[in-house]
Amino acid sequence: MFSRLPPSVILPLFIGGLLLVGSAYLDIPVLRFPGELVANTIFGVGLSPDELRVKYWVGPLPILIVPGHDNDSWGTQFKGLKESDVNVALGYLLYDLLAKDPRFVPMINRAPDGEYALWFESYMKENKVAIEQFRTQSKVKTRYFAAQGLYDPRRLVHHNPAADNVSLSLYAINKWANDQNVPVVLHLHFNDYPRRRAGEAGEYSGFAIYVPETQLPNARASAALAETVAERLMRVVGPSNLPKEKGLTSSGVEGPIVPDQELIAVGSNGSRDGASLVIEYSYIYEPQLHDAEVRRLFMRELAHQTYLGLKTFFDSTALTREGVSATTLLPYEWPSKTFSDGMRGKDVFALQSALRIEGYYPPSGLSLASCPLSGVYGPCTTFAVKAFQNAKGLSSSGIIDESTLTLIKGVRGK
Numbered sequence: 001m002f003s004r005l006p007p008s009v010i011l012p013l014f015i016g017g018l019l020l021v022g023s024a025y026l027d028i029p030v031l032r033f034p035g036e037l038v039a040n041t042i043f044g045v046g047l048s049p050d051e052l053r054v055k056y057w058v059g060p061l062p063i064l065i066v067p068g069h070d071n072d073s074w075g076t077q078f079k080g081l082k083e084s085d086v087n088v089a090l091g092y093l094l095y096d097l098l099a100k101d102p103r104f105v106p107m108i109n110r111a112p113d114g115e116y117a118l119w120f121e122s123y124m125k126e127n128k129v130a131i132e133q134f135r136t137q138s139k140v141k142t143r144y145f146a147a148q149g150l151y152d153p154r155r156l157v158h159h160n161p162a163a164d165n166v167s168l169s170l171y172a173i174n175k176w177a178n179d180q181n182v183p184v185v186l187h188l189h190f191n192d193y194p195r196r197r198a199g200e201a202g203e204y205s206g207f208a209i210y211v212p213e214t215q216l217p218n219a220r221a222s223a224a225l226a227e228t229v230a231e232r233l234m235r236v237v238g239p240s241n242l243p244k245e246k247g248l249t250s251s252g253v254e255g256p257i258v259p260d261q262e263l264i265a266v267g268s269n270g271s272r273d274g275a276s277l278v279i280e281y282s283y284i285y286e287p288q289l290h291d292a293e294v295r296r297l298f299m300r301e302l303a304h305q306t307y308l309g310l311k312t313f314f315d316s317t318a319l320t321r322e323g324v325s326a327t328t329l330l331p332y333e334w335p336s337k338t339f340s341d342g343m344r345g346k347d348v349f350a351l352q353s354a355l356r357i358e359g360y361y362p363p364s365g366l367s368l369a370s371c372p373l374s375g376v377y378g379p380c381t382t383f384a385v386k387a388f389q390n391a392k393g394l395s396s397s398g399i400i401d402e403s404t405l406t407l408i409k410g411v412r413g414k
Ligand SMILES: [Zn+2]
Pocket: 068, 069, 075, 076, 083, 189, 190, 191
């Protein structure tokens, strides 16, 4: 509606709305200090990566974990595995790691049973009107800036528009995190994409981290944080090979970080002051999620690598200094038996991880997206084992025999 109105009409509406809503909106630096308009984005001066780091050193640093979706609309699902449940399980693994570190104060907005945490539920109920106003203000502000030619709306990746209640709970998260000065919000998801045969596994694989597009105020801090998290996750999952999801790193290289302007979770319409990331950890149909034992190892490792990525962003030498283990997957107790093509399960998953750490997995010329750590001993693993055996002077059978296993057992995380 507003986009069709001339700016002379929109501006009074916009300012009028601000006065009605009150002080929360007057925190927007653009309005308080018009002179700062030029400094960063049209929405105001956002948090810089160094300002974010300082908050950690002043410490401890609050981090809100938001396992995506809820028990009513659970996102995607595959063969009985609901995305929302996986998101919650991963959320608590990450929560526990952060809680053990005195430099972080983790919070999570879902209970272990997937219901909203009581504090968040009551925040949404008690502040419904204010949250709705926050949403309207954010949208009107964007339309006004766009009408003025000050903001370039770009559709980078198509998303299905969020249902009204979903959109409201995401604005609630942004508003709450802004008001409470929570500098980092992590939205945890597992991916899917529209396809004809939803009952069969799709063809794409890997992870993506959505960050706010550069015109949004929280773009710089979010992108910088995403880089260290992505760097760690790459050890376990490849960048998503879904064509529209291929992002570019700051150095222009294709990678898993995808700038986005429309996702409320990253702070669309300038609705988020601090860093916000949406992490799609892999596709819901990927085999490593569909064997309970493999899933347990995979999720524990995803949480661990996310934690290490966060830690590295704030303190680049912490991991070596504090002797934090590089992976939860090794050392691993393999049973003494032969492993070969056609086997699957956690022993295969750990084997693939060891081969990956040694640089043999995925086999050369292939990517982790086409050869994921899957727990399935197929052609990718056979080729990797052959290369490993070749390099170690063993006969390259592609089968894990006793002498190959002895060498594999010696692999440690690094
Ligand atoms: Zn999701």
